[in-house]
Amino acid sequence: MVQLQAKRVNGLGDRAMDKQKGKSFWARHPIFTGLLIFFVAPLPFVPFVDSTSVDKGPGQEVGAERNDREPTAAERRELAKRAFEKRALSHVASVIEQDRLGRIKRSILVELDQEVSMAELEVIGRTLQEQEPGFERTFIEYLLPGMQAGSGAWATTHFDPELKVTLSGFSPNRPAQGAQPTATQTILGIWKVQADGYVITILREGNRSVLARTYFDGDETRDPVRESQALLGTRYDFIEKSDTGDHFIILENGNLEARDDLGQIFVVRPLQH
DSSP, X not given: OHHHHHHHHHHHHHHHHHHHHHSOHHHHOHXXXXXXXXXXXXXXXXXXXXXXXXXOOTTHHHHHHHHHSOOOHHHHHHHHHHHHHHHHHTTEEEEEEEEEETTTEEEXXXXXXXOOOHHHHHHHHHHHHHHSTTSSEEEEEEEOTTOOTTSOOSEEEEXXXXXXXXXXXXXXXXXXXXXXXXXXXXXXXXXXXXXXXXXXXXXXXXXXXXXXXXXXXXXXXEEEEEEEEOSSEEEEEESSOOTTOOEEEEETTSOEEEEETTEEEEEEOBOOO
Protein backbone atom coordinates (compact mmCIF):
# COMPACT_ATOMS: atom_id res chain seq x y z
CA MET A 1 0.00 0.00 0.00
CA VAL A 2 2.83 2.33 0.89
CA GLN A 3 4.58 1.47 -2.31
CA LEU A 4 1.46 2.12 -4.30
CA GLN A 5 1.06 5.59 -2.69
CA ALA A 6 4.67 6.32 -3.39
CA LYS A 7 4.16 5.40 -6.98
CA ARG A 8 1.13 7.62 -7.15
CA VAL A 9 3.10 10.52 -5.66
CA ASN A 10 5.98 9.92 -7.94
CA GLY A 11 3.66 9.73 -10.87
CA LEU A 12 2.02 13.00 -10.03
CA GLY A 13 5.43 14.62 -9.67
CA ASP A 14 6.53 13.21 -12.97
CA ARG A 15 3.44 14.50 -14.69
CA ALA A 16 3.94 17.94 -13.11
CA MET A 17 7.54 18.04 -14.33
CA ASP A 18 6.42 16.90 -17.73
CA LYS A 19 3.93 19.75 -17.87
CA GLN A 20 6.61 22.28 -16.81
CA LYS A 21 8.95 20.91 -19.44
CA GLY A 22 6.33 21.49 -22.07
CA LYS A 23 5.99 25.16 -21.17
CA SER A 24 8.17 27.97 -22.45
CA PHE A 25 10.81 29.72 -20.34
CA TRP A 26 8.60 32.79 -19.92
CA ALA A 27 5.66 30.68 -18.76
CA ARG A 28 7.84 28.83 -16.25
CA HIS A 29 9.12 32.14 -14.73
CA PRO A 30 6.10 34.43 -14.50
CA ILE A 31 7.70 36.88 -12.01
CA PHE A 32 10.74 37.53 -14.24
CA THR A 33 8.47 37.83 -17.26
CA GLY A 34 6.30 40.42 -15.52
CA LEU A 35 9.29 42.55 -14.51
CA LEU A 36 10.69 42.36 -18.02
CA ILE A 37 7.38 43.48 -19.54
CA PHE A 38 7.12 46.34 -17.02
CA PHE A 39 10.52 47.82 -17.83
CA VAL A 40 11.09 46.92 -21.49
CA ALA A 41 7.68 47.34 -23.09
CA PRO A 42 7.45 51.16 -22.74
CA LEU A 43 10.81 51.78 -24.46
CA PRO A 44 9.46 52.12 -28.04
CA PHE A 45 7.23 54.95 -26.84
CA VAL A 46 10.00 57.09 -25.26
CA PRO A 47 10.48 60.20 -27.50
CA PHE A 48 13.86 60.52 -29.18
CA VAL A 49 15.84 63.49 -27.78
CA ASP A 50 18.01 65.32 -30.32
CA SER A 51 21.28 66.27 -28.66
CA THR A 52 21.51 69.39 -30.81
CA SER A 53 18.35 70.81 -29.20
CA VAL A 54 19.30 70.17 -25.60
CA ASP A 55 21.14 73.46 -25.16
CA LYS A 56 18.44 75.61 -26.79
CA GLY A 57 16.54 77.86 -24.46
CA PRO A 58 12.95 79.00 -24.77
CA GLY A 59 12.25 80.67 -28.08
CA GLN A 60 15.58 79.72 -29.68
CA GLU A 61 13.98 77.39 -32.21
CA VAL A 62 11.75 80.26 -33.37
CA GLY A 63 14.72 82.61 -33.55
CA ALA A 64 16.69 80.14 -35.64
CA GLU A 65 13.84 79.93 -38.13
CA ARG A 66 13.67 83.71 -38.22
CA ASN A 67 17.41 84.03 -38.95
CA ASP A 68 17.20 81.51 -41.76
CA ARG A 69 14.28 83.33 -43.39
CA GLU A 70 15.08 85.76 -46.19
CA PRO A 71 14.07 89.37 -45.30
CA THR A 72 11.22 90.83 -47.29
CA ALA A 73 11.67 93.73 -49.69
CA ALA A 74 10.12 96.10 -47.15
CA GLU A 75 12.51 94.89 -44.44
CA ARG A 76 15.51 95.35 -46.75
CA ARG A 77 14.40 98.90 -47.55
CA GLU A 78 14.02 99.69 -43.85
CA LEU A 79 17.48 98.29 -43.05
CA ALA A 80 19.04 100.30 -45.90
CA LYS A 81 17.25 103.45 -44.70
CA ARG A 82 18.55 103.04 -41.16
CA ALA A 83 22.10 102.40 -42.38
CA PHE A 84 21.94 105.53 -44.56
CA GLU A 85 20.67 107.68 -41.67
CA LYS A 86 23.37 106.35 -39.35
CA ARG A 87 26.08 107.10 -41.93
CA ALA A 88 24.74 110.63 -42.49
CA LEU A 89 24.65 111.47 -38.78
CA SER A 90 28.17 110.12 -38.30
CA HIS A 91 29.47 113.13 -40.32
CA VAL A 92 28.33 115.64 -37.68
CA ALA A 93 31.60 116.61 -35.99
CA SER A 94 30.01 119.01 -33.49
CA VAL A 95 27.21 121.46 -32.86
CA ILE A 96 29.18 124.69 -32.48
CA GLU A 97 26.42 126.95 -31.20
CA GLN A 98 22.66 127.26 -30.74
CA ASP A 99 20.53 130.39 -30.31
CA ARG A 100 16.84 130.51 -29.37
CA LEU A 101 14.37 133.36 -29.68
CA GLY A 102 11.45 132.36 -27.48
CA ARG A 103 9.53 129.66 -29.31
CA ILE A 104 9.72 131.57 -32.58
CA LYS A 105 13.19 130.72 -33.93
CA ARG A 106 16.04 128.34 -33.21
CA SER A 107 19.41 128.80 -34.98
CA ILE A 108 22.06 126.05 -35.08
CA LEU A 109 25.64 126.09 -36.38
CA VAL A 110 27.03 122.64 -37.20
CA GLU A 111 30.50 121.49 -38.22
CA LEU A 112 30.71 118.48 -40.54
CA ASP A 113 33.77 116.28 -40.93
CA GLN A 114 33.45 116.27 -44.75
CA GLU A 115 31.20 117.17 -47.65
CA VAL A 116 27.91 115.27 -47.71
CA SER A 117 25.11 114.84 -50.22
CA MET A 118 21.82 116.77 -50.28
CA ALA A 119 19.99 113.65 -49.05
CA GLU A 120 22.39 113.32 -46.11
CA LEU A 121 21.91 117.01 -45.26
CA GLU A 122 18.16 116.42 -45.15
CA VAL A 123 18.60 113.53 -42.69
CA ILE A 124 20.88 115.62 -40.45
CA GLY A 125 18.56 118.64 -40.61
CA ARG A 126 15.42 116.67 -39.76
CA THR A 127 17.17 114.91 -36.87
CA LEU A 128 18.34 118.22 -35.36
CA GLN A 129 14.94 119.84 -35.86
CA GLU A 130 13.11 116.91 -34.24
CA GLN A 131 15.22 117.25 -31.09
CA GLU A 132 13.30 120.48 -30.30
CA PRO A 133 10.29 120.54 -32.64
CA GLY A 134 8.38 123.24 -30.74
CA PHE A 135 9.89 126.20 -32.65
CA GLU A 136 8.01 127.89 -35.50
CA ARG A 137 11.25 128.08 -37.50
CA THR A 138 14.59 126.28 -37.29
CA PHE A 139 17.61 127.57 -39.22
CA ILE A 140 20.65 125.27 -39.50
CA GLU A 141 23.98 126.23 -41.08
CA TYR A 142 26.85 123.84 -41.86
CA LEU A 143 30.60 124.42 -41.94
CA LEU A 144 33.29 122.15 -43.33
CA PRO A 145 36.69 121.51 -41.70
CA GLY A 146 38.83 124.67 -41.79
CA MET A 147 35.89 127.04 -42.29
CA GLN A 148 35.54 129.94 -39.85
CA ALA A 149 32.27 130.75 -38.13
CA GLY A 150 30.85 133.99 -39.47
CA SER A 151 32.49 133.69 -42.90
CA GLY A 152 29.50 132.05 -44.57
CA ALA A 153 28.02 128.56 -44.52
CA TRP A 154 28.75 125.72 -46.90
CA ALA A 155 25.16 124.52 -46.76
CA THR A 156 21.88 125.15 -44.92
CA THR A 157 18.77 123.20 -43.94
CA HIS A 158 16.16 125.81 -43.01
CA PHE A 159 12.69 124.97 -41.71
CA ASP A 160 10.76 128.13 -42.64
CA PRO A 161 8.53 126.33 -41.74
CA GLU A 162 8.96 123.72 -44.52
CA LEU A 163 12.42 122.21 -45.05
CA LYS A 164 14.63 123.71 -47.75
CA VAL A 165 18.14 122.34 -48.39
CA THR A 166 20.66 124.62 -50.11
CA LEU A 167 24.33 124.36 -51.04
CA SER A 168 26.42 127.51 -51.20
CA GLY A 169 29.48 125.55 -52.24
CA PHE A 170 30.20 122.60 -54.47
CA SER A 171 28.12 119.44 -54.37
CA PRO A 172 29.93 116.10 -53.91
CA ASN A 173 28.07 114.94 -57.02
CA ARG A 174 29.73 117.72 -59.07
CA PRO A 175 33.43 117.97 -58.18
CA ALA A 176 35.11 121.36 -58.20
CA GLN A 177 37.28 122.11 -61.23
CA GLY A 178 39.82 124.81 -61.75
CA ALA A 179 40.40 127.00 -64.76
CA GLN A 180 41.87 125.35 -67.85
CA PRO A 181 45.27 126.78 -68.93
CA THR A 182 45.97 127.83 -72.46
CA ALA A 183 48.74 126.21 -74.49
CA THR A 184 51.27 128.79 -73.21
CA GLN A 185 50.20 128.82 -69.54
CA THR A 186 51.24 126.66 -66.60
CA ILE A 187 49.28 126.08 -63.37
CA LEU A 188 50.95 127.24 -60.16
CA GLY A 189 48.17 125.96 -57.91
CA ILE A 190 44.44 125.24 -57.49
CA TRP A 191 42.46 125.90 -54.29
CA LYS A 192 38.77 125.41 -53.52
CA VAL A 193 37.00 128.15 -51.52
CA GLN A 194 34.11 126.05 -50.33
CA ALA A 195 32.24 128.72 -48.37
CA ASP A 196 31.89 131.02 -51.40
CA GLY A 197 31.54 128.28 -53.97
CA TYR A 198 34.46 128.92 -56.29
CA VAL A 199 37.91 127.57 -57.18
CA ILE A 200 41.01 129.75 -57.42
CA THR A 201 43.60 128.88 -60.05
CA ILE A 202 46.84 130.84 -60.34
CA LEU A 203 48.34 130.60 -63.84
CA ARG A 204 51.66 131.82 -65.17
CA GLU A 205 52.50 132.84 -68.71
CA GLY A 206 56.08 134.09 -69.11
CA ASN A 207 56.56 136.81 -66.53
CA ARG A 208 52.82 137.45 -66.16
CA SER A 209 50.44 135.80 -63.70
CA VAL A 210 46.67 135.42 -63.78
CA LEU A 211 44.29 134.62 -60.91
CA ALA A 212 41.19 132.80 -62.18
CA ARG A 213 38.04 132.16 -60.15
CA THR A 214 35.75 129.36 -61.39
CA TYR A 215 32.31 129.25 -59.73
CA PHE A 216 30.21 126.14 -59.09
CA ASP A 217 27.58 127.32 -61.59
CA GLY A 218 30.21 127.41 -64.36
CA ASP A 219 30.98 131.15 -64.44
CA GLU A 220 34.64 132.20 -64.48
CA THR A 221 36.64 135.40 -64.02
CA ARG A 222 40.34 135.96 -64.82
CA ASP A 223 42.31 138.88 -63.36
CA PRO A 224 45.97 139.76 -63.95
CA VAL A 225 47.99 139.81 -60.71
CA ARG A 226 51.41 141.04 -59.69
CA GLU A 227 53.75 138.50 -58.06
CA SER A 228 56.14 139.45 -55.24
CA GLN A 229 57.90 137.85 -52.30
CA ALA A 230 56.61 138.41 -48.75
CA LEU A 231 57.55 137.12 -45.30
CA LEU A 232 54.81 134.48 -45.38
CA GLY A 233 55.36 133.31 -48.95
CA THR A 234 54.67 134.36 -52.55
CA ARG A 235 52.21 137.26 -52.69
CA TYR A 236 49.75 138.09 -55.49
CA ASP A 237 48.13 141.53 -55.74
CA PHE A 238 45.53 142.53 -58.32
CA ILE A 239 46.85 144.88 -61.00
CA GLU A 240 43.69 146.93 -60.48
CA LYS A 241 44.30 147.55 -56.81
CA SER A 242 41.48 146.75 -54.43
CA ASP A 243 40.17 149.51 -52.14
CA THR A 244 40.38 147.12 -49.18
CA GLY A 245 43.83 145.77 -50.05
CA ASP A 246 42.67 142.27 -51.05
CA HIS A 247 45.56 139.97 -51.96
CA PHE A 248 46.58 136.29 -51.79
CA ILE A 249 49.67 134.54 -50.46
CA ILE A 250 50.84 131.02 -51.32
CA LEU A 251 52.26 129.82 -48.01
CA GLU A 252 55.27 127.54 -47.71
CA ASN A 253 53.03 124.51 -47.01
CA GLY A 254 51.09 125.13 -50.25
CA ASN A 255 47.96 126.58 -48.62
CA LEU A 256 46.49 129.76 -50.06
CA GLU A 257 45.78 132.62 -47.66
CA ALA A 258 43.42 135.45 -48.53
CA ARG A 259 44.10 138.74 -46.74
CA ASP A 260 43.07 142.38 -46.75
CA ASP A 261 44.10 145.50 -44.83
CA LEU A 262 42.49 144.14 -41.66
CA GLY A 263 44.22 140.76 -41.76
CA GLN A 264 43.43 137.19 -42.71
CA ILE A 265 40.13 136.37 -44.47
CA PHE A 266 40.56 132.62 -44.98
CA VAL A 267 43.09 129.87 -45.60
CA VAL A 268 42.37 126.94 -47.95
CA ARG A 269 44.26 123.79 -48.86
CA PRO A 270 45.37 123.10 -52.44
CA LEU A 271 43.56 120.67 -54.73
CA GLN A 272 45.50 117.95 -56.50
CA HIS A 273 46.12 118.74 -60.16
